[in-house]
Amino acid sequence: MNPFDYARAAGAAAAVTQVAASPRAKFLAGGTTLIDLMKLHVETPDTLVDIGRLPLDKVEAVAGGGLAVGANVRNSDLAYHDAVLARFPVLSEALLSGASPQLRNAATVGGNLLQRTRCPYFRDGVSPCNKRAPGSGCAALGGHNRGNAVLGGSESCIATSASDMCVAMAVLNVTIKTQGPKGERAIPFADFYLVPGETPERETVLDHGELIVGVEWPALPAGAKSHYLKVRDRASYQFALASAAVVLEVAGGVVTTARVALGGVATKPWRVPDAEKLLVGRKPTAEAFAAAAEVATKGAVPRTFNGFKVALVRRVIVRALETVAAG
Amino acid sequence: MPPDPDPDRRDFIQGVAAGGLGVALLSTAGPGVAAADPPTGPGRAIPVQLTVNGQDHALTLDPRISLLDALREVLHLTGTKKGCDHGQCGACTVLVDGRRVNACLTLAASVAGSPVRTVEGLATGDDLHPLQAAFIKHDAFQCGYCTPGQLCSAVGLLKEAHATTDDEVREQMSGNLCRCGAYPNVVAAVQEVRLAARDAR
Ligand SMILES: Cc1cc2nc3c(=O)[nH]c(=O)nc-3n(C[C@H](O)[C@H](O)[C@H](O)COP(=O)(O)OP(=O)(O)OC[C@H]3O[C@@H](n4cnc5c(N)ncnc54)[C@H](O)[C@@H]3O)c2cc1C
Ligand code: SF4
Ligand code: FES
Ligand code: FES
Numbered sequence: 001m002n003p004f005d006y007a008r009a010a011g012a013a014a015a016v017t018q019v020a021a022s023p024r025a026k027f028l029a030g031g032t033t034l035i036d037l038m039k040l041h042v043e044t045p046d047t048l049v050d051i052g053r054l055p056l057d058k059v060e061a062v063a064g065g066g067l068a069v070g071a072n073v074r075n076s077d078l079a080y081h082d083a084v085l086a087r088f089p090v091l092s093e094a095l096l097s098g099a100s101p102q103l104r105n106a107a108t109v110g111g112n113l114l115q116r117t118r119c120p121y122f123r124d125g126v127s128p129c130n131k132r133a134p135g136s137g138c139a140a141l142g143g144h145n146r147g148n149a150v151l152g153g154s155e156s157c158i159a160t161s162a163s164d165m166c167v168a169m170a171v172l173n174v175t176i177k178t179q180g181p182k183g184e185r186a187i188p189f190a191d192f193y194l195v196p197g198e199t200p201e202r203e204t205v206l207d208h209g210e211l212i213v214g215v216e217w218p219a220l221p222a223g224a225k226s227h228y229l230k231v232r233d234r235a236s237y238q239f240a241l242a243s244a245a246v247v248l249e250v251a252g253g254v255v256t257t258a259r260v261a262l263g264g265v266a267t268k269p270w271r272v273p274d275a276e277k278l279l280v281g282r283k284p285t286a287e288a289f290a291a292a293a294e295v296a297t298k299g300a301v302p303r304t305f306n307g308f309k310v311a312l313v314r315r316v317i318v319r320a321l322e323t324v325a326a327g
Numbered sequence: 328m329p330p331d332p333d334p335d336r337r338d339f340i341q342g343v344a345a346g347g348l349g350v351a352l353l354s355t356a357g358p359g360v361a362a363a364d365p366p367t368g369p370g371r372a373i374p375v376q377l378t379v380n381g382q383d384h385a386l387t388l389d390p391r392i393s394l395l396d397a398l399r400e401v402l403h404l405t406g407t408k409k410g411c412d413h414g415q416c417g418a419c420t421v422l423v424d425g426r427r428v429n430a431c432l433t434l435a436a437s438v439a440g441s442p443v444r445t446v447e448g449l450a451t452g453d454d455l456h457p458l459q460a461a462f463i464k465h466d467a468f469q470c471g472y473c474t475p476g477q478l479c480s481a482v483g484l485l486k487e488a489h490a491t492t493d494d495e496v497r498e499q500m501s502g503n504l505c506r507c508g509a510y511p512n513v514v515a516a517v518q519e520v521r522l523a524a525r526d527a528r
Contacts, residue, residue: 001391002370003369003370003389003390003391004369004370004390004391005369005370005371005390006373006390006434006436006437028434028437030432031432031433031434031437032414032429032432035393035432035433035434036413036414036432039412039413040413046369047369048390048434050434050436050437052437076487080489099414099502100414100417100501100502100503101427101480101483101484101487101499101501101502102414102417102420102427102428102429102480102483102502103414103428103429103432103502105426105427105428105483106428106429106432106433235498235501236497236498236501237501237502
């Protein structure tokens with residue numbers, strides 16, 4: 001690890017000022033992404049501003065049945081929160097499918113939103129990697145890319161977005177609240193992440209020094225059910241090969257609301273609006289789900305070793321939808 | 328510490344702690360060190376108050392020191408083990424504020440002010456913690472390297488109270504890898520203590 005100065009943030013505004021003041025300063029929350037990558041010399045901040053104890057730790061009801069969650073709420077606390085378990089099972093399931101109990105006790109909502117890819121060439125610190133060292137190339141394109149993305153990639157980068165939580169948040173229509181050097185803003189989830197394009201080092205629309213203070217989302221439609229399904233190489237403590245978060249509302253025998261997002265296969269949490277549109281107004285049958293899965297993977301670009309993900313994620317979508325439709 | 332002709336990493340860190348290098352990498356000597364040796368760039372040693380198994384320690388540490396290295400190399404509490412140093416094995420599991428976390432991905436500085444409990448703090452005098460006794464009874468280890476982490480993790484699991492069935496215990500212990508494959512016996516030990524505590528209530 002390179003040397004750095006450590007300071008505990010006195011408050012949100014002070015933290016923003018401290019990080020904004022130095023181009024290499026970073027916020028530290030649970031540390032489970034940042035400290036890991038600092039040990040690998042992939043992240044090399046010269047200042048860490050520890051925001052882990054700022055009181056951004058509340059889960060509060062918002063009018064109409066939604067929730068407002070502070071950036072420092074730990075992943076385990078959010079997963080087991082009564083309101084989340086009862087009304088947003090997709091989020092609880094996604095959180096509990098991620099990492100381990102120990103990691104979830106440390107990991108925060110803010111940190112999870114900004115966790116980095118697990119692409120092995122990004123993490124090794126030496127291979128050509130446009131995300132880590134812009135302009136150096138992409139070792140994954142012609143390398144061991146079994147875990148890489150088939151959707152949303154470019155010829156600069158095919159890094160998979162690793163988070164489970166974010167896939168669930170994509171179907172909850174979350175808004176991300178921030179406080180930055182230019183003031184406060186509320187960013188819709190759909191606008192928050194960037195596809196790599198030619199600048200894979202830029203992953204979100206956040207400015208340097210912009211602090212996530214929390215997330216907020218509205219209630220689901222009254223009759224809607226939600227679910228997260230994750231498929232991976234071992235039963236637990238492993239990142240997704242393919243996953244799907246789904247929200248489905250069926251009334252009078254036809255689908256009235258459908259939301260589907262994919263994980264493990266794309267460069268950012270991946271909503272599939274065309275597949276959702278196809279489902280609405282149809283009967284919730286196996287054929288409709290298969291058709292939606294087909295549409296969801298349109299435009300997928302399989303690479304040398306990850307072609308299996310296209311078929312796998314289609315099956316994951318179908319099974320996730322069948323599970324919620326069954327009740 | 329016995330003399331060692333082939334200094335290992337711990338000797339190195341201790342040598343630095345004693346002022347062996349010009350830079351105050353880390354020190355147990357107290358907050359005076361950083362002032363006596365003005366830093367030229369980032370990475371100044373900072374005062375860190377750690378409370379481990381009920382004992383307070385006023386340390387001056389390089390901010391880079393993880394909780395795991397502070398426990399093992401500075402406080403010589405070597406019960407907590409380093410497996411991967413990257414959050415992937417659970418050997419370093421300790422309890423901070425009563426919650427199980429990976430000490431390797433936790434900066435020592437960031438837990439200042441929070442009580443830390445390690446495997447050394449589980450027994451009461453000569454009385455083993457019920458989980459320690461159950462691990463012995465059920466042969467829940469072979470080489471023992473993962474065991475301190477398994478024990479602290481199991482203490483956290485019982486407190487969290489989200490596991491009832493064997494499958495749930497397995498899932499809730501999945502953050503602790505065991506190369507010797509003692510998993511079935513770990514589950515048996517955890518279940519015995521969980522059920523005994525339930526029956527006692
Ligand atoms: C072995 C291992 C296995 C894992 N498995 C999974 C898995 O299966 N699924 C999964 O989804 N995740 C997994 N994770 C990742 C884990 O979920 C993330 O590391 C965690 O959520 C990050 O949160 P944190 O609070 O520790 O972030 P930190 O490491 O503290 O921060 C991460 C980044 O976010 C920034 N940041 C943090 N908080 C804020 C804020 N409020 N505002 C602005 N910036 C902020 C930091 O500056 C840093 O750049 C795994 C991690 C490990 C180590
Ligand atoms: S896929 Fe992205 S993160 Fe991986 S090596 Fe290529 S540029 Fe780097
Ligand atoms: S040493 Fe911390 S998880 Fe392996
Ligand atoms: S007992 Fe040897 S690693 Fe678990």
